[in-house]
Amino acid sequence: MKNLRDFTYEELLEEVRELGEKPYRAEQIYGWVYRKCAASIDSMTDVSKALRERLKESYTIEGPNVLEVKTSFDGTKKFLSELSDGSRIESVLIPEGDRLTLCVSSQAGCALGCRFCMTGLSGFTRNLTLSELNGQVFAAKGLLGEGEAITNIVLMGMGEPLNNYDNVLRFVSILTDGKGFGFSHNKVTVSTAGLVPGIRRLGAEANINLAVSLNATTDEVRDRIMPINKKYPLDELLDALRGYPHNGKKHVTIEYVMLANVNDSVEDARRLARLLRGIPCKINLIPFNPFPGSRYQAPDNQRVSTFSKVLQDSGYFAIVRASKGADIQAACGQLKGRYEELEAGEEGAG
Ligand code: SAH
Ligand code: SF4
Numbered sequence: 595m596k597n598l599r600d601f602t603y604e605e606l607l608e609e610v611r612e613l614g615e616k617p618y619r620a621e622q623i624y625g626w627v628y629r630k631c632a633a634s635i636d637s638m639t640d641v642s643k644a645l646r647e648r649l650k651e652s653y654t655i656e657g658p659n660v661l662e663v664k665t666s667f668d669g670t671k672k673f674l675s676e677l678s679d680g681s682r683i684e685s686v687l688i689p690e691g692d693r694l695t696l697c698v699s700s701q702a703g704c705a706l707g708c709r710f711c712m713t714g715l716s717g718f719t720r721n722l723t724l725s726e727l728n729g730q731v732f733a734a735k736g737l738l739g740e741g742e743a744i745t746n747i748v749l750m751g752m753g754e755p756l757n758n759y760d761n762v763l764r765f766v767s768i769l770t771d772g773k774g775f776g777f778s779h780n781k782v783t784v785s786t787a788g789l790v791p792g793i794r795r796l797g798a799e800a801n802i803n804l805a806v807s808l809n810a811t812t813d814e815v816r817d818r819i820m821p822i823n824k825k826y827p828l829d830e831l832l833d834a835l836r837g838y839p840h841n842g843k844k845h846v847t848i849e850y851v852m853l854a855n856v857n858d859s860v861e862d863a864r865r866l867a868r869l870l871r872g873i874p875c876k877i878n879l880i881p882f883n884p885f886p887g888s889r890y891q892a893p894d895n896q897r898v899s900t901f902s903k904v905l906q907d908s909g910y911f912a913i914v915r916a917s918k919g920a921d922i923q924a925a926c927g928q929l930k931g932r933y934e935e936l937e938a939g940e941e942g943a944g
Contacts, residue, residue: 598627598635598655599725599732602764603771615645621773627655628774631732657729658683663737666921671737677702677726681719683752685730687737687744694738695746698730700762701753706787708820710809710851712885713752721758727765731775747777750785750805756792766800785849790826793834804838805847805878806831810857811865819856828869835873846875852898853882854891863904870910877905877912 601609603624610620622641626632635641635649658675661682665671671687681702688695704711705718730751734744747769749755755762762784768774769782783803786793796804808831810816816823823831835846848870852858870877879902881892893901898914905912 595654596652597725598623598649598653599657599728600723602724602767603773605764613648619645623649624773628728628768628771629776631735656725657732658726660733660736673733673737675730675733677722679720683722683726683730685734685751687734693745694742695748696731696734696744697748697751698727699751699753700727700749700755700758704753705757706754706820706822708787708807708809708822710819710853710882710888710890712888721761722753724761724764724768727761728768728775731769746781746783748783748785748805750783754787754789755784756786756789756796759792759795763796763800766802770802783847785847787820787822788826788831789822790830790834793831793838797834797838801839803845803847804835805849806835807849807851808866809849809851809853811862811869815857819853832869832873835875840874846873848875848877849880850877851880851882852893852901854893854897856890858893858897858901860900860904863901864908867905867908867910875910877910878915879912880915 596609598606601624603620606624607617607620610617610623619641623638626638626641632638632655634655635646635653638646641649658677661674661676663671663673669689672684673686674682674684676682683699683702685699686697688697699722701721702719703717704713706714707717708714731744731747738744749762766782766784769777770779779801780803783805784796784800785805785807787807793804793806796802807820808816809820810823810828813823813827816828838846840846850857850866866877879898881898882888882890884890884892902912902914
């Protein structure tokens with residue numbers, strides 16, 4: 595069985611052609627799947643009964659199974675989904691003023707092994723398929739209250755999106771397609787640990803926002819906390835950022851996870867200001883979110899505000915990302931970890 599959520603518009607056209615149907619059928623089905631969020635082929639009422647029956651012989655509409663939803667006191671909702679092979683991924687819905695951002699995972703696990711990241715420390719399983727990527731959007735829509743709508747999508751959950759480049763790009767095409775989910779290009783952001791060839795390719799092939807997890811101001815520190823830096827060191831990464839198209843208004847987002855006594859000094863802040871000179875960007879400072887067994891600490895508030903003040907005084911737009919959903923362990927990879935701990939505990943007790 596094939597899943598109708600596993601096709602972009604062009605791919606669906608091809609499927610429909612192979613079935614010997616008229617091209618407008620593809621548009622109809624695509625609209626049902628993505629715009630109207632059809633949960634079954636039977637619900638596609640303006641598709642002829644005969645075609646629906648034919649479709650049902652080879653196609654289904656399916657998404658990952660949501661195992662658990664946690665809601666924080668600040669409104670952040672985090673959900674854990676199980677994929678067909680038993681892998682688990684998580685996604686987070688974050689309300690902020692009049693925005694509602696969905697943070698999507700791109701892989702089960704991550705191969706890049708950043709030392710401060712729970713996902714990175716637990717290893718890589720596999721890339722998510724298109725239906726597993728867009729399944730997170732469908733699942734999130736199911737959690738929305740009356741009158742609520744997702745306004746922004748960030749690929750900033752588990753995994754490295756640029757290591758699942760093809761599926762991520764297919765997903766982006768559906769997200770930004772008026773006949774698909776219909777998000778504006780500037781409401782979609784891909785976050786990367788700094789895969790230079792992927793950044794260049796994305797700049798040439800998609801018209802979306804880029805966020806980069808910089809997290810250090812010297813190769814020595816970055817090599818240590820983000821092993822990918824040995825392959826794509828800072829000067830190459832910054833060069834790729836300089837080349838990222840910004841159409842006059844788009845800014846690259848620089849993410850900087852602050853680790854106490856590792857990358858949080860005033861010298862680091864000054865170096866960061868120097869490194870980013872000439873790159874249109876805004877800077878998100880993210881105090882480290884600890885998890886069981888993590889070896890780092892978050893800097894104290896004073897150090898964080900000194901760091902951000904140095905950047906602001908150098909003319910940058912820098913904000914401290916308040917830790918959203920701290921009470922539900924909303925940092926990268928944490929719900930999955932907690933869930934598995936709980937299951938292990940239950941098995942132990944039983
Ligand atoms: N692989 C991509 C996107 C997923 S990681 C990337 O690295 O950009 C999403 C963000 O979470 C990254 O900016 C990463 O630096 C940050 N992050 C990971 N673990 C964290 C932790 N324990 N505390 C705070 N931020 C963390
Ligand atoms: Fe992977 Fe991003 Fe975590 Fe690094 S921070 S291990 S790239 S998910």
